[in-house]
Amino acid sequence: MLTTSPLRHAALAATLGLAFAGSAAQAADRTLLNASYDVSRELFADLNPQFVEQWQNDHDETVEIQMSHAGSSTQARAILQGLDADVVTFNQVTDVNVLAEQGGLIPEDWQSRLPNQSSPWYSTMAFLVREGNPHNIQSWSDLVGSDVSLIFPNPKTSGNGRYTYLAAWAATQQNNDGDEQATRDYMRQLLRNVEVFDTGGRGATNTFVERGIGDVLITFESEANGIVQQYGEDDYDVIVPPVDIMAEFPVTWVDENLDSDADRALAKAYLEFLYSEPAQRTLAENYYRVNDENVSEEFADRFPQTDMLRVNDVFGSWDNVMQTHFASGGTLDQLQRR
Amino acid sequence: MRRIGDAPATRAILITLATLLTTLFLVVPLASIFYQAFAEGLAPFWHNLSDQYTRQAIMLTLLIALVTVPVNLVFGVFLAWLVTRFSFPGRRLLQTFIDIPFAVSPVVAGLLYLLLYGRTGWLGSLLSEADVQLMFAWPGMVLVTIFVTCPFVARELIPLMQAQGSADEEAAVTLGAGGWTLFRRVTLPKIRWALVYGVILTNARAIGEYGAVAMVSGTIRGETVTLPLQVELLYQDYNTVGAFTSAALLAAIAVVTLVVKGVLEWHTQRRGKRHA
Missing domain, CATH: 3.40.190.10 (Periplasmic binding protein-like II)
Known part of the structure; x- marks a missing residue:
């Protein structure tokens, strides 16, 4: 019955390979899912490697930052319905509020948890x-x-x-x-x-x-x-x-989706990293206004009064x-x- | 008596018009996809194709098709066999139910699954207590794809099996054939080509499905993005060549599907003539 034909083996391996290709790609120790608005792709493509490197140096762990991009209202809805995002980086305060009001996924006073009303950068x-x-x-x-x-x-x-x-x-x-x-x-x-x-x-x-x-x-x-x-x-x-008008870009970690203290620490570190000077420089290079004084001065000519x-x-x-x-x-x- | 269209001028005009419209609405857009994909030469095309996220999108798309097709093959055959070979109360109702996925917009289908299996849904709250992530992960995407594509096989088989009648099966039963033998030796050979055709359609739709999958995807790059979703993401990234590269891949699958379908139809027709 069970002839071990090499062809059959190859076919089986290919099938399994397909099925598990998705998961095999993540050899990282930790993963963090960032649900963001839809025009932030280039920005986070620049920011994430910096954080990954910083975390690797400080904690000797590899982190993979997964990105999900869509309109921030769509994202808020998806998270309410069960999208397992660890942090949100939105362009609408109201969409973060929804997570607190409708889902109870974060506390109502989330804006006071990080500096500048939890907005690491802003625009106009x-x-x-x-x-x-x-x-x-x-x-x-x-x-x-x-x-x-x-x-x-x-x-x-x-x-x-x-x-x-x-x-x-x-x-x-x-x-x-x-x-x-x-x-x-x-x-x-x-x-x-x-x-x-x-x-x-x-x-x-x-x-x-x-x-x-x-x-x-x-x-x-x-x-x-x-x-x-x-x-x-x-x-x-x-x-x-x-x-x-000042357009804020609110960020917060999603308490209900973070199961362990270790996950919480990672999510928090990721968001705090956005306020650090290297990250603020990257933000300014992407034409976002930032609060870091050194960086603001450095890029003053990019941002008209x-x-x-x-x-x-x-x-x-x-x-x-x-x-x-x-x-x-x-x-x-x-x-x-x- | 002369019929409309007999005059050579009318014929010429009609044929030209049909050819023109087909070219304009079908052939040109399809060709332009390939043109755009290769607009900047072969190197960017390969570069985009070997992009990590595009590769993962291809893998996920194949995975979804790989699960969907066998499930719907079995389901479709079983259903068609049931409604054409047996008579039971509610048979017509069942036949109507098969068409629900065709009647309902895929977006609505995705939404229904989301409301049922999402965190706040009836079954979803139980699942999330058991720590099972169905929506915004590949199993949920497989689930909605199965839903959207489930009528194809059954729809191909039912008319054919109805036309064929159950005389052969009845004869086989009187000769003592059991259920499995009956299906394998008598029914299956008669429906083989329709079955293959149904599978091709199921596969094409499973690979190309957008609306339902988009609802339950969460668009996590490299995780829950299929090829059709990848096309949209790349396009919004201003990566036109990348978007058209993925689109060309989908179009190529479509062309292959059409060719296989054509060959099969030709094959069945020839067989039909030989038997007649």
């Missing part, structure tokens, strides 16, 4: 304009000209788009001394000038760059500079308006923002009604 919104800035776009008020067409992702589905909406609102509100009706009129015109509403930041980038639609792409400063690096400095200019408003100061809390502006029938919906 920038305008990417085509070469020479033909429409002379310098500030938010320049975006509502009748011949200016805008590209930014839909604030309903994208954190990136939400920041653009809030930055425009906050800057205008400051400009006209809090006259809400004037702000609403401005916002209405701004939204009318949007040529394409993509669902996410990368989609908007593709629309602007690959399809060549629109005069201005509004996106994170880091993303705008990334595009310039990628597609050539001669084709685009990056403009940071004088009044802007701007009056950066905080969402919490202008709008109260994120919960409030979501309720009044982005919920169904909220201000955004009202403004888009014709």
Whole structure:
């Protein structure tokens, strides 16, 4: 019956090889799963090897950092449903809050566990304009000209788009001394000038760059500079308006997914590493703003001065923002009604 | 009497139109995938193909197909045999149920599994207590793929077996054939080609499935990313050549599937003629 034909052995080995190729690749002593937002891939590709090396030197253990990237709301949902992420590195405070409020996976005061409200780096919104800035776009008020067409992702589905909406609102509100009706009129015109509403930041980038639609792409400063690096400095200019909003990038470890003290220590060390000088330098090289004084000074010429408003100061809390502006029938919906 | 389309001019126009549309909608996009993949030469293509994450995506995709196809082969044959060779109450209802995976959008299928087996789901909370990770890991991806592809084999077999009737089987039973012999010696030879065809379709869909798999994947690079997911990730990474390399791989599988399918159809037709 059981003839030991070499061919059969080879076939069996191949089959098993396929099945276990995935797990065999991880010879590391420890693994850490980082659930992140979708445009952070290049960033963590730069950061992770540094941490792996540092951990290897300090603890004589090999660590494999696994990355999962998707929109941060998608990620929060997945973690609630059982994605076994050890740490989250998001671009939306609300999406981390969800883990506490809906899942009880982290404590409510997670923001006080790490410096700068658990945001190791931050960014702001920038305008990417085509070469020479033909429409002379310098500030938010320049975006509502009748011949200016805008590209930014839909604030309903994208954190990136939400920041653009809030930055425009906050800057205008400051400009006209809090006259809400004037702000609403401005916002209405701004939204009318949007040529394409993509669902996410990368989609908007593709629309602007690959399809060549629109005069201005509004996106994170880091993303705008990334595009310039990628597609050539001669084709685009990056403009940071004088009044802007602070976009935080909150991180935290997911308590419920960490089973042992050793895992907790690793997760915490990973996040603390993001605040260290080498990591902050890498972040600045990727055009993210950081709090480390040495690094900030070193890269000062990359980051134009701007009056950066905080969402919490202008709008109260994120919960409030979501309720009044982005919920169904909220201000955004009202403004888009014709 | 003249029928529409008999006039040489009409014929020419219709044929040109059909050829043009087929080329425009099917052939050109397919060809452009390969063109884009090789746009920067052979070296970047190989470089992208040998990328660790792409390799792991290929492995995972093959693993999913490797589990899905045998499971659905057995399931499909069993089901088709049941509904065509036996008569029992609820038979028609069962036949309708087989089509659920076709009727339901794959995204919804993924969502249903997530709600059932996820951390907060009915069965998921039990599983997570037992420390079993089903969703956001490869077993969950296999599970939804099995769901999405389970009608293919049965759908191929049922019409054929219904047309063939059960006379041969009845004869075999009167001659004293047992269940297994009956299946192996009488039923199987008659449905062989339809079975192979069903397997090809199952395999093609298992490899190409996106929606359901994306819902339960968690997109952990090198762990739960299949080839179709890898295409999207690479595209969003601005790695156009990489995305099209993976896409070309999927397209190549599709082309092979079509060729094998064509050969099989040709083969069955020829056999049919010889028997007639």
